[in-house]
Amino acid sequence: MSIFNEARFLIKTNIRDYGMYIALFVIMLTFSVMTDGLFMSSRNISNLLDSAGYIAVLAVGMTLIIVIRHIDLSVGFVAGFLGAVAAIFLTQMGLSVWIVIPIVLVFGIIIGLFNGFLVAKIGIPSFVATLAGMLIFRGALLNVTESTGTIIVNDDLFNALGNGFIPSLVEVNGLHLLSVLVGFVGIALYIYSELSTRRNKVKYGFDVISLPIFILKLVFVSFIIGYITWVLAGYNGFSWTVVIMLLVVVIYHFLSTKTVLGRNIYAVGSNPEAAHLSGINVTKITMIVFGSMGMLAALSGILFTARLQSATTTAGTLFELDAIAAAYVGGVSSAGGVGKVTGAIIGAIVMASLSSGMNLLGVGISYQYMIRGGVLAAAVIFDVMTRKQRG
Amino acid sequence: MSDYILEMNGISKEFTGIKALDDVNFKVERGEIHCLIGENGAGKSTLMKVLSGVYPYGTYEGDIVFEGEVQRFNEINDSVKAGIAIIYQELALFPDLTVYENIFAGNEIRKGPFVDWNETIVQSAKMLKKVKLNVDPETLIKDLGVGKQQLVEIAKTLSKDVKLLILDEPTAALNENDSENLLELLKELRSQGITCIMISHKLKEVISIADKATILRDGKTIVTLDAHKGEISESVIIKNMVGREIADIYPKRLDHEFGGTVLELNDWSAYDTQLGRHVVKKANIQVKQGEIIGIAGLMGSGRTELALSMFGNPKKYKVEGDMQVNGQKVQFKHTSDAIKAGIAYVTEDRKGNGLFLINDIKNNITAAHLKGISQSGVLNLNEEVKVGSEYRQSMQIKTSSLELAVGKLSGGNQQKVSLGKWLFTGPKILILDEPTRGIDVGAKFEIYTIMNELIKQGMSIIMISSELNEIIGMSDRIYVMAEGAITGELSRENTTQEAIMELATQ
Numbered sequence: 001m002s003i004f005n006e007a008r009f010l011i012k013t014n015i016r017d018y019g020m021y022i023a024l025f026v027i028m029l030t031f032s033v034m035t036d037g038l039f040m041s042s043r044n045i046s047n048l049l050d051s052a053g054y055i056a057v058l059a060v061g062m063t064l065i066i067v068i069r070h071i072d073l074s075v076g077f078v079a080g081f082l083g084a085v086a087a088i089f090l091t092q093m094g095l096s097v098w099i100v101i102p103i104v105l106v107f108g109i110i111i112g113l114f115n116g117f118l119v120a121k122i123g124i125p126s127f128v129a130t131l132a133g134m135l136i137f138r139g140a141l142l143n144v145t146e147s148t149g150t151i152i153v154n155d156d157l158f159n160a161l162g163n164g165f166i167p168s169l170v171e172v173n174g175l176h177l178l179s180v181l182v183g184f185v186g187i188a189l190y191i192y193s194e195l196s197t198r199r200n201k202v203k204y205g206f207d208v209i210s211l212p213i214f215i216l217k218l219v220f221v222s223f224i225i226g227y228i229t230w231v232l233a234g235y236n237g238f239s240w241t242v243v244i245m246l247l248v249v250v251i252y253h254f255l256s257t258k259t260v261l262g263r264n265i266y267a268v269g270s271n272p273e274a275a276h277l278s279g280i281n282v283t284k285i286t287m288i289v290f291g292s293m294g295m296l297a298a299l300s301g302i303l304f305t306a307r308l309q310s311a312t313t314t315a316g317t318l319f320e321l322d323a324i325a326a327a328y329v330g331g332v333s334s335a336g337g338v339g340k341v342t343g344a345i346i347g348a349i350v351m352a353s354l355s356s357g358m359n360l361l362g363v364g365i366s367y368q369y370m371i372r373g374g375v376l377a378a379a380v381i382f383d384v385m386t387r388k389q390r391g
Numbered sequence: 392m393s394d395y396i397l398e399m400n401g402i403s404k405e406f407t408g409i410k411a412l413d414d415v416n417f418k419v420e421r422g423e424i425h426c427l428i429g430e431n432g433a434g435k436s437t438l439m440k441v442l443s444g445v446y447p448y449g450t451y452e453g454d455i456v457f458e459g460e461v462q463r464f465n466e467i468n469d470s471v472k473a474g475i476a477i478i479y480q481e482l483a484l485f486p487d488l489t490v491y492e493n494i495f496a497g498n499e500i501r502k503g504p505f506v507d508w509n510e511t512i513v514q515s516a517k518m519l520k521k522v523k524l525n526v527d528p529e530t531l532i533k534d535l536g537v538g539k540q541q542l543v544e545i546a547k548t549l550s551k552d553v554k555l556l557i558l559d560e561p562t563a564a565l566n567e568n569d570s571e572n573l574l575e576l577l578k579e580l581r582s583q584g585i586t587c588i589m590i591s592h593k594l595k596e597v598i599s600i601a602d603k604a605t606i607l608r609d610g611k612t613i614v615t616l617d618a619h620k621g622e623i624s625e626s627v628i629i630k631n632m633v634g635r636e637i638a639d640i641y642p643k644r645l646d647h648e649f650g651g652t653v654l655e656l657n658d659w660s661a662y663d664t665q666l667g668r669h670v671v672k673k674a675n676i677q678v679k680q681g682e683i684i685g686i687a688g689l690m691g692s693g694r695t696e697l698a699l700s701m702f703g704n705p706k707k708y709k710v711e712g713d714m715q716v717n718g719q720k721v722q723f724k725h726t727s728d729a730i731k732a733g734i735a736y737v738t739e740d741r742k743g744n745g746l747f748l749i750n751d752i753k754n755n756i757t758a759a760h761l762k763g764i765s766q767s768g769v770l771n772l773n774e775e776v777k778v779g780s781e782y783r784q785s786m787q788i789k790t791s792s793l794e795l796a797v798g799k800l801s802g803g804n805q806q807k808v809s810l811g812k813w814l815f816t817g818p819k820i821l822i823l824d825e826p827t828r829g830i831d832v833g834a835k836f837e838i839y840t841i842m843n844e845l846i847k848q849g850m851s852i853i854m855i856s857s858e859l860n861e862i863i864g865m866s867d868r869i870y871v872m873a874e875g876a877i878t879g880e881l882s883r884e885n886t887t888q889e890a891i892m893e894l895a896t897q
Contacts, residue, residue, distance in 0.1 A: 203773075204776065206773065206776060258769055258770050259765075259770060260761040260762070260765050260768045261768060262770075263754070267747055267750075270747040270748070271748065273743065273744035274743075274744050274745055274747055275747075275758075276726060276744075277702075277736065277738060278726070278730075278758050278759035278812075279725070279726045279727035279730040279759055280727070281725060337747070
């Protein structure tokens with residue numbers, strides 16, 4: 001098989017996975033051209049990623065929820081409520097950031113487990129159970145912010161989560177050195193993991209893609225990581241939000257693809273009855289997935305509060321729908337059992353890019369909603385079409 | 392010169408490099424019942440999908456001539472308009488609607504812009520009479536048995552002025568009585584001039600009903616046999632299907648000693664919490680190591696329920712009585728406990744609750760025993776491929792790749808994946824629920840051979856089956872069930888189909 005044919009074959013069989021990367025690339029390229037490069041400027045990309053952060057972490061959890069054929073509508077106001085709780089702990093009770101964050105995350109897990117309990121043990125449809133949660137936490141948010149209104153957070157350490165950047169050791173020609181280092185380490189880790197995967201496969205005597213294609217892939221991905229690093233290093237470097245986002249992706253990607261737990265989650269989504277008969281505890285898996293969603297909702301609330309440096313009475317409004325949209329754009333399937341964590345992040349970045357790009361172009365908010373809706377519909381159409389082709 | 396209603400000439404169809412159909416010729420005369428026979432994966436379903444327009448014109452080579460005209464179906468509706476109707480194994484009825492609503496669903500009788508329900512009910516009654524189904528048209532579908540549902544489905548097609556009726560394994564889910572009724576009905580329709588193509592794995596049916604039988608093998612037409620020339624017989628069909636003669640459908644087994652008792656049920660009862668009644672009543676069973684135990688009984692006699700109640704489903708089945716594995720009393724809180732105790736249950740409904748159809752073959756094989764390919768919760772994906780290829784080889788799963796979604800495999804290969812999945816858990820007691828349902832003679836033989844291999848290794852097998860031949864051919868001992876109770880125990884040597892049926896209908 002010639003290299004060209006092999007490449008064509010790889011693209012054809014993986015079009016579903018590559019689709020959104022291509023979509024993201026096209027969107028970015030289009031906006032870059034239309035804004036004379038302003039879109040790809042360091043400052044804009046940095047802002048864009050920061051604004052995607054609190055939706056992206058929600059989208060990761062939501063993807064797993066949708067994979068097991070459920071939905072969680074409560075996450076928006078859970079995030080809003082827990083963000084306000086964090087603000088109250090920090091300001092009115094004067095607790096340290098190091099205590100507040102774990103407590104709020106645990107609160108999130110408890111709320112998530114409660115949703116999971118309603119869905120898995122009591123058997124309430126998740127749409128209804130979490131709709132109730134949405135109303136309850138909307139009320140709870142209003143309740144805790146009622147007397148004070150917006151709560152301003154003055155804790156610099158906390159606010160850095162939403163606005164701050166990792167410290168730069170030395171600036172060289174205006175480039176952020178630590179960020180550059182992080183980028184290099186990222187590339188090194190990527191190449192190392194790809195090489196060891198390949199070595200392992202060869203050890204087992206399995207087929208691997210041909211060497212030229214493999215090298216091409218390494219160079220291409222390394223270039224992308226390098227380019228993003230370079231762009232970010234040109235402004236303030238990696239923000240804490242981006243670092244947290246990356247951590248969430250890496251951890252959840254590992255969990256979902258490389259562990260027994262992850263495999264069980266996809267099994268439950270693919271066929272719950274077969275999963276039960278295969279000795280998988282469907283109730284437990286459902287609880288775990290909702291628990292993780294709750295935790296990520298708490299994290300989202302923390303990021304959002306930190307970004308605004310305050311907790312507002314309307315925080316979290318429509319986050320759940322943005323997260324669901326990002327998850328679908330990222331390739332999750334409502335039929336269950338299909339959807340990747342990495343896809344969710346790309347989906348969130350696609351949606352954030354659209355907002356950012358259209359803001360730069362001065363597109364009115366009315367058209368922005370329409371266009372984002374169109375992109376969501378297009379993503380699902382693409383999903384259905386590629387599935388038809390395969391099935 | 393014969394009067395052909397359908398001629399399919401030189402049909403070829405390829406799926407990414409694999410030839411599913413290779414220059415197939417298939418001719419059906421007006422007013423005959425023509426059976427289409429072949430092993431799983433022989434191309435029967437693909438051929439029918441080409442005919443019905445599921446695979447549109449242009450995606451295959453060759454000509455379809457229907458009623459003397461070359462047809463170019465772009466979608467299913469085109470073939471329906473031409474008068475071709477297919478009834479699939481999985482029925483396409485709406486369970487919560489009435490019989491008459493179902494019969495005219497999508498084909499409503501109108502009066503102006505409104506549906507004329509009175510006329511619909513009158514017409515439905517006529518259609519029901521045609522298929523000899525004596526039910527009130529206002530009955531809900533879900534209140535009918537599978538056999539009657541099948542008749543409703545046929546009534547539905549008849550309402551559309553059908554010229555060629557295609558039935559895909561119509562009796563697979565029916566009991567003997569319903570099957571016979573259905574076959575009678577087909578003969579009746581033949582006398583009314585309706586041409587019928589029937590795909591079937593049950594050779595007895597083919598022999599009793601077919602005017603002609605065409606046999607496909609590996610995507611090619613092997614032969615068309617004519618019953619009126621006395622060409623159709625079981626041995627001829629099997630020979631042409633598998634390309635070899637099978638002297639005995641059941642592989643020879645060397646006698647071997649049984650070990651001690653591995654499983655024992657004493658006064659075992661199961662109460663179905665959803666149905667609100669006992670589905671298993673005071674069953675007493677012993678299974679020895681190395682034994683194949685057959686469990687016979689009619690549908691609804693509680694065979695599957697017995698198996699599931701032993702397999703750790705405390706929520707669905709409240710169990711009473713005593714279950715012992717290797718002499719120790721066990722109580723399973725979850726299916727995982729049963730698996731840990733060395734029990735495996737291969738379901739009768741592999742698509743419904745056995746396999747993960749969208750996942751690939753290796754994922755399915757490891758799904759019930761991820762411990763076998765992981766360390767402290769982290770999977771070794773290479774080990775998984777290795778395990779997958781081992782089972783692909785030992786089970787002879789025919790596939791182009793381990794990464795193929797299981798839903799794309801043929802029935803026999805799916806069953807092998809399902810079996811492989813459970814063997815990977817390393818069971819001591821293997822419960823097989825209808826292990827050969829809907830699979831062809833060749834694959835059946837392979838599964839029987841695997842079963843014999845397994846008991847030689849010291850495993851014990853409990854086989855639930857509706858096929859009496861299979862029960863008698865494979866079992867060392869047979870328990871017969873009726874209405875949730877065990878009505879008798881028979882040994883292999885001195886049993887007959889009649890003896891089993893007598894106990895099953897008690």
